[in-house]
Amino acid sequence: MRKFNPFQLSALSYHCSVFVVMAVLFLADPLLSQAAQIDPETYYKGKSIEFIVPYPAGGGTDLMGRFLSFWLPRFIPGNPSINVVTMPGAGGTIGANHVYKVARKDGTTMMLGSGGNNLSGLLEMKGVEFDLAKMPMVLASSTSIVHYTKGDLLKNFKEIFEKEIIIYGHMPPGGSQTTTFLLAKEVLGVKTKKLVLAYGGSGDARRAFLSGEVNATSDTHIGYMGQLRGMEKKGEIYMLWQTGTLDPEGNLVRVDPPMGHIPSVYDRYIEIYGKAPTGKVWEAFKIVVGAVIVFDKSLSFPPGTPREIVDIMSKACEKMIKDPKFIADDTAKLKLNPMAGEKMQRIFDRFFVHADADAKKWLKSWMKEKWGVD
Amino acid sequence: MIEALAGAFMAVTDPLYLLALICGVLIGIVVGILPGIGGMVAMSVVLPFIFRLDNPPAALAMIIGAGAVCVTSDSITAILFGVPGTVAGAATIIDGYAIAKKGEAGRALGAAFTASLIGGIFGAFCLTVSLPLARPLILLMGSPEFFMMALLGVVSMATLGGQSPIKGTIAAGLGMMLSSVGGAPGAMIYRYTLDIPYLFNGIPLVPVAMGLFAIPEMADLLIRGTQIAEMPPLTGLRIGIRDALRNIGVVLKGAVIGAYVGIIPGMGGSVANWFAYGYAVGSAKDKSQFGKGDIRGLLGPESANNACVGGDMIPTILFGVPGGPMMAILLAAFLVVGIYPGRDMVTTHLDLTISMIWSLAIANLLAALICMVFVRPLSRITNISIHYLAPCMLMVIILGGFQTTRHWGDLIVILLCGIIGWYMKRFRFPRPSLLVGFVLGQICEQYLYLSIQRYDYEFLWRPGVIVIALLTMFTVYWGFFRMKKPEAGEAED
Numbered sequence: 069m070r071k072f073n074p075f076q077l078s079a080l081s082y083h084c085s086v087f088v089v090m091a092v093l094f095l096a097d098p099l100l101s102q103a104a105q106i107d108p109e110t111y112y113k114g115k116s117i118e119f120i121v122p123y124p125a126g127g128g129t130d131l132m133g134r135f136l137s138f139w140l141p142r143f144i145p146g147n148p149s150i151n152v153v154t155m156p157g158a159g160g161t162i163g164a165n166h167v168y169k170v171a172r173k174d175g176t177t178m179m180l181g182s183g184g185n186n187l188s189g190l191l192e193m194k195g196v197e198f199d200l201a202k203m204p205m206v207l208a209s210s211t212s213i214v215h216y217t218k219g220d221l222l223k224n225f226k227e228i229f230e231k232e233i234i235i236y237g238h239m240p241p242g243g244s245q246t247t248t249f250l251l252a253k254e255v256l257g258v259k260t261k262k263l264v265l266a267y268g269g270s271g272d273a274r275r276a277f278l279s280g281e282v283n284a285t286s287d288t289h290i291g292y293m294g295q296l297r298g299m300e301k302k303g304e305i306y307m308l309w310q311t312g313t314l315d316p317e318g319n320l321v322r323v324d325p326p327m328g329h330i331p332s333v334y335d336r337y338i339e340i341y342g343k344a345p346t347g348k349v350w351e352a353f354k355i356v357v358g359a360v361i362v363f364d365k366s367l368s369f370p371p372g373t374p375r376e377i378v379d380i381m382s383k384a385c386e387k388m389i390k391d392p393k394f395i396a397d398d399t400a401k402l403k404l405n406p407m408a409g410e411k412m413q414r415i416f417d418r419f420f421v422h423a424d425a426d427a428k429k430w431l432k433s434w435m436k437e438k439w440g441v442d
Numbered sequence: 443m444i445e446a447l448a449g450a451f452m453a454v455t456d457p458l459y460l461l462a463l464i465c466g467v468l469i470g471i472v473v474g475i476l477p478g479i480g481g482m483v484a485m486s487v488v489l490p491f492i493f494r495l496d497n498p499p500a501a502l503a504m505i506i507g508a509g510a511v512c513v514t515s516d517s518i519t520a521i522l523f524g525v526p527g528t529v530a531g532a533a534t535i536i537d538g539y540a541i542a543k544k545g546e547a548g549r550a551l552g553a554a555f556t557a558s559l560i561g562g563i564f565g566a567f568c569l570t571v572s573l574p575l576a577r578p579l580i581l582l583m584g585s586p587e588f589f590m591m592a593l594l595g596v597v598s599m600a601t602l603g604g605q606s607p608i609k610g611t612i613a614a615g616l617g618m619m620l621s622s623v624g625g626a627p628g629a630m631i632y633r634y635t636l637d638i639p640y641l642f643n644g645i646p647l648v649p650v651a652m653g654l655f656a657i658p659e660m661a662d663l664l665i666r667g668t669q670i671a672e673m674p675p676l677t678g679l680r681i682g683i684r685d686a687l688r689n690i691g692v693v694l695k696g697a698v699i700g701a702y703v704g705i706i707p708g709m710g711g712s713v714a715n716w717f718a719y720g721y722a723v724g725s726a727k728d729k730s731q732f733g734k735g736d737i738r739g740l741l742g743p744e745s746a747n748n749a750c751v752g753g754d755m756i757p758t759i760l761f762g763v764p765g766g767p768m769m770a771i772l773l774a775a776f777l778v779v780g781i782y783p784g785r786d787m788v789t790t791h792l793d794l795t796i797s798m799i800w801s802l803a804i805a806n807l808l809a810a811l812i813c814m815v816f817v818r819p820l821s822r823i824t825n826i827s828i829h830y831l832a833p834c835m836l837m838v839i840i841l842g843g844f845q846t847t848r849h850w851g852d853l854i855v856i857l858l859c860g861i862i863g864w865y866m867k868r869f870r871f872p873r874p875s876l877l878v879g880f881v882l883g884q885i886c887e888q889y890l891y892l893s894i895q896r897y898d899y900e901f902l903w904r905p906g907v908i909v910i911a912l913l914t915m916f917t918v919y920w921g922f923f924r925m926k927k928p929e930a931g932e933a934e935d
Contacts, residue, residue, distance in 0.1 A: 294782025
């Protein structure tokens, strides 16, 4: 039997106490850092922020990320650097799931998502494990969509309620433009002859339109400013309607400029029925407009990111979108129509967090049963 | 027109333009050499830079330069290692690598770069000529015709691509089956995804191509355990250039095929190079050397994949329809510099369009010259022992395949396709037929779906459809009954 050695015991107790202190520190660490004041002036100094873009490199969302990685750091105190990381797959779901479940919540990871994410999140499509309502949003970029037809197809607008003449072509149901078209058709009660829904994108659909394969299709404001405006002036195309956008009160309004003269779905409804649209189909239409038009692109944090950090970023975004140099660069290049701060927050709350449950339920089953979006 | 030419000339003589173009070309060359990754990656690498380049011709030159020359430098990887440098350059392996194994890597490289140069310039020429003509021509064709053309592509690769039309058909069918994994083209329905989110968008192309072509090659080399070339390399650059010029017919026909495939929306270099290879074999009188190192089997695809970029740009510029996968990034670049594809590109922005064509031509010229300078040191690589080379190559191959989605699923796809590819090689099933079936399967399905949605089965009576259908049937007949098979059609050694 070994002799009792007091020296050894003290070494043991020393190790034990060190372990205990470390364990306490370890357990208390999150509490301590939570309690520690986040100083907005220095928090981001020397840090680097990752923008997770859930789409392939070179696409529209990636492009916006690269654009922001140049501008946004100038407005964040401490001027952190921003890296854009693309994480494509499953129509944006893989990246969004990653940010929602795995990403760090210390403000160094953000998601730059798109309307596609919003729609799949809203409809709780296959594979979705994220809830956008719980992800604090700091910046949004909105788009607008016009649906148009051949210039000589209709003698007057009312004809499309009487005869089946429209052959509409675009991407499959679930895509922003097709979904808004199908919903507008449902709201207004428009008749169509055929729906050809498997084109690769707006360019492909426009090719089919020009070749006479379909006689109606749609495009965004970027496409409108490109080719469509000229064609409209020459009378080659006729604008059915624009989907419009939402104001902070939740009304559907026209996007102006560049297409302030094109009636929105709301205007068309009044034109036909003489009263304002109501009901769950209309509410569902507005929810979708919120998801894919107002928040066509959005920058958000993982759920549970401390409020102070969200505030720093939110203020930086607000400052950025008011900066004349940023505005000039954006107007020349991407035309993002950025939105931040209280106005954005109100629309976000109204259509994401507190979206009309009945309308949402109707939308989900309508998309699934009628259009096979699962 | 003259004003536009003058404007374009002013633009390309600007030093900033040349600097941007050279930067783009250098990036493109490096990306092209790296296995698997190609124009799409090169273009997305330079995309962030063009934001700050407030000179539209220079910005577009940079991105076009990067995208266009990957298919020149990719021959280096294909010829020296038997590994595709880009997916669009996989056909070069068959004869190019066989020539390198004989110790004539320099000759193969010289011929490949010359063919690339001629193909690239031809593509730019096609782009110029077709600007006024292409618009009505593309508008004449609709989804039914696109479907039939894709089907013709699959059928001709299946029946003419290998030694046995039956094995070819099985391989192409397997490719088409693999392409149906993931979201359906016409609805949000997921097929064969086993509820794995990675598979929702379908199996990505690059890991498939790397698995099919690169892994079996590395495995066989390691089993053999020597170096790639048995003999010390000859430089042979001049012989290669002479080879290309002597077979100018094959080079030009490859270029025509490349440009034409490029124009069809969605089809890019990844199918053009195989069509050109098939054509080079089919039209040759003496087929005995194909697969064992016939220089013509290298010239056709190399010329086609460069010409294809010019063809790809036609629908991109005229309609905003990406002519091939990497053109989606060119569309993004258009947005950055503030121009819109469409009719304006041949009217108000004609000068910019002309400067883009010149960028394409100059980039091809620069790339071929730069690559030729390095032929001598490069050809020595084939004498390094495979025990040093293979681990490095494998690492780069896997990185190249992995960068598509950066999801661990890519690694599994590389591994599984590697096993499939190795067995296909062993049992002489043509791997190109599988790859083309995989690429065109999606296009076939999408346009078939569109045709039926739009015209029901009446689309079958359209004249264009009937003509292409007759051509397809003739191809099947030819493949099964008439064509004399070369000894080793697909170079499976």
